[in-house]
Each structure stands twice: as C-alpha cells, then as structure tokens.
Amino acid sequence: MHSAKLEKRRMEAVLGRHGVRLSKRFGQNFLTDAGVLQRIVDAAQIEKDDFVLEIGPGMGSLTRLLSKSAARVLAIEIDERLMPVLEEELADCFNIELVQGDVMKLDLSKLISKDNEGRTIRIVANLPYYITTPILMKILEGDLNWSRITVMVQRVVAERMIAEPGSKAYGALSLSVAYRAKPEVAFFLPPEAFFPPPKVESAVVSMQRFEQPPVAVEDENLLFLLIRAAFNQRRKTLVNALYNGANLSLSKEEIENSVFEAGFTTNIRGEKLSLADFVRLADVFSN
Ligand code: SAM
Numbered sequence: 001m002h003s004a005k006l007e008k009r010r011m012e013a014v015l016g017r018h019g020v021r022l023s024k025r026f027g028q029n030f031l032t033d034a035g036v037l038q039r040i041v042d043a044a045q046i047e048k049d050d051f052v053l054e055i056g057p058g059m060g061s062l063t064r065l066l067s068k069s070a071a072r073v074l075a076i077e078i079d080e081r082l083m084p085v086l087e088e089e090l091a092d093c094f095n096i097e098l099v100q101g102d103v104m105k106l107d108l109s110k111l112i113s114k115d116n117e118g119r120t121i122r123i124v125a126n127l128p129y130y131i132t133t134p135i136l137m138k139i140l141e142g143d144l145n146w147s148r149i150t151v152m153v154q155r156v157v158a159e160r161m162i163a164e165p166g167s168k169a170y171g172a173l174s175l176s177v178a179y180r181a182k183p184e185v186a187f188f189l190p191p192e193a194f195f196p197p198p199k200v201e202s203a204v205v206s207m208q209r210f211e212q213p214p215v216a217v218e219d220e221n222l223l224f225l226l227i228r229a230a231f232n233q234r235r236k237t238l239v240n241a242l243y244n245g246a247n248l249s250l251s252k253e254e255i256e257n258s259v260f261e262a263g264f265t266t267n268i269r270g271e272k273l274s275l276a277d278f279v280r281l282a283d284v285f286s287n
Helices: 003-017 034-044 061-069 080-089 108-113 129-141 155-161 172-180 220-232 238-245 252-261 275-286
Strands: 051-055 072-077 096-100 121-126 146-154 181-189 202-209
Touching: 003 034, 003 080, 034 061, 034 121, 034 146, 034 181, 034 202, 051 061, 051 108, 061 072, 061 121, 072 080, 072 108, 080 096, 129 146, 129 155, 129 172, 146 155, 146 181, 155 172, 155 181, 155 202, 172 181, 172 202, 172 220, 172 275, 220 238, 220 275, 238 252, 252 275
Parallel strands: 051 072, 051 121, 072 096, 121 146
Antiparallel strands: 146 202, 181 202
C-alpha cells in the first residue's frame, strides 16, 4: 500500500487512542505524504543554525522534519486535545518547544526572543484555512524579525499574495506581502493530499524577506491602516473608503485634498494603487 495511506491509517489509530476527532472549526487538514512534507521543508531553505516557528503542528508530521533540519523549533498549537498526541509523537525530538495557544493572541516576538539566541527566524506552516489571511497579516505587519515565511495556503490566497495592481486578486494581502518580501509559489496540491481533504486546492508559497522595504514610508502603521481601509470597501472610491473606515479624524474634504495632493483623482479606487502609490499617500497623510 502507498506509504501516505499507511501513514493516514497510523494517524487515525493514534487519534483514536487519544479519543480525538479532527475539528473542522480549527482547519485540521493534515498532511500524510512524506514527499510533500519534505518539499515544504526544502522550499523553506532551512539551515542548521535556524530557529523555526511552526504554526499549527497538528500531529507533528511537519514539526518532526523541521526539527531535523533546524537548530530549534517552536510550535504553536491551539487545540489542547492535540498536546498529548504531539508530546507522544515527538518524544524523541529534543529541540522542539510546544506551546498551546492561539497564534493570533500570542506575542510572537516575546515568545521567540526568550530562547532564540539571535538565530535567523523562519516561519513554516500548513496554515489553518479559516484564518490564513489574518495570520499572514499579523506576521507581515508585525515586528517579528523573520527572514523567510513558507506556508501552505488555499490556492486563491496564493494568487492574492502574488497579485499585481488592477487584477481581481489584488488586495491588502498583496500589498503587505509586496512591502515585506518576494513571494514565489513553490508548488500546488490537490485536496486529496490531505486527511481529511479540504474543499479547495492548495499551494505552498515561500517569501524571502527584503532587507529593506522596496519603498520607504514615514509611518508604517499608517500605511497598513490606509491599505486595510481602502480594501475593506473595495467597491467604494478611495476617498469614501478612507472616510468611512480609516478613523483618520479628518473631514471628507481634507481626505479629498490629501488624495489629490498625492497625485490621484478624487474618484480613484484603492485597487488601482501600487505599493509606491500607497506609500506616497501615507506620507501625505503623515505630514
Ligand atoms: N502541521 C500539520 C500538518 O501539516 O499536517 C497540521 C496542519 S492543519 C492544516 C492546521 C493546524 O493549525 C491544526 O492543527 C489546527 O488545530 C491548528 N490551528 C488552528 N487555528 C490555530 C490558531 N489560531 N493558533 C494555532 N494553531 C491553530
């Protein structure tokens, strides 16, 4: 029998022994094929001195491979029922720290700085699909000093991550990625590669962080705020989207004047603006 099928059976037996039924709510679609897991690790370009943060270790299949390539692995899992499973499955791996918690609520910089010893940080995950974009935005907008992110995401999210201005997939995620890193799609995977299969196709995207953002901005937080507001109401004009959603404490006329000063017509939509355009706009607003 194919080894992925055998592994699925083994995993089912382990879960059964622990009385755990996989939860849709937590996006628990696990990988069973050793070849696929290795391709993720290869895409992550891990070196032996690296520190890896894994989000959502599940039953630890990817975690085990990561621990062989990296110096240390910190794995954050929300589902407390999986903690005894992970401890059992990874009992022979001595460079892994398991943390039970919600990655959206944890202070990642604080968590990592306590035992990172200045190592290069790589983030690797087969992300839970119900919360993919918020997790990516938290990391891209946050202050964690990562050097590469390699993640399994839905194919449509991968398309958003690499989208160009004006295209249908272009949005806040495309811009946050473009500000921080160069993304590449490493490979695609059909639903059947997972247990249980998700409803959608998947892709692995790997992003190498820029040493400096490609365009310098005076106020990074303001840049992210404007981007989010512009795409929260993407059918509205940029002026209306910012007036309704950016909490800038400015009148509509003041926003119109700033949009005009940044070089745009006042009826332009956010989806037409490139990263450099949003930076120009943010710099006008900061002044
Ligand atoms: N890494 C495993 C694999 O590749 O087989 C499991 C990946 S599964 C797609 C996603 C994992 O993320 C699940 O184990 C799920 O419980 C966990 N998870 C879901 N939401 C989370 C959150 N907010 N914080 C941390 N882990 C989360």
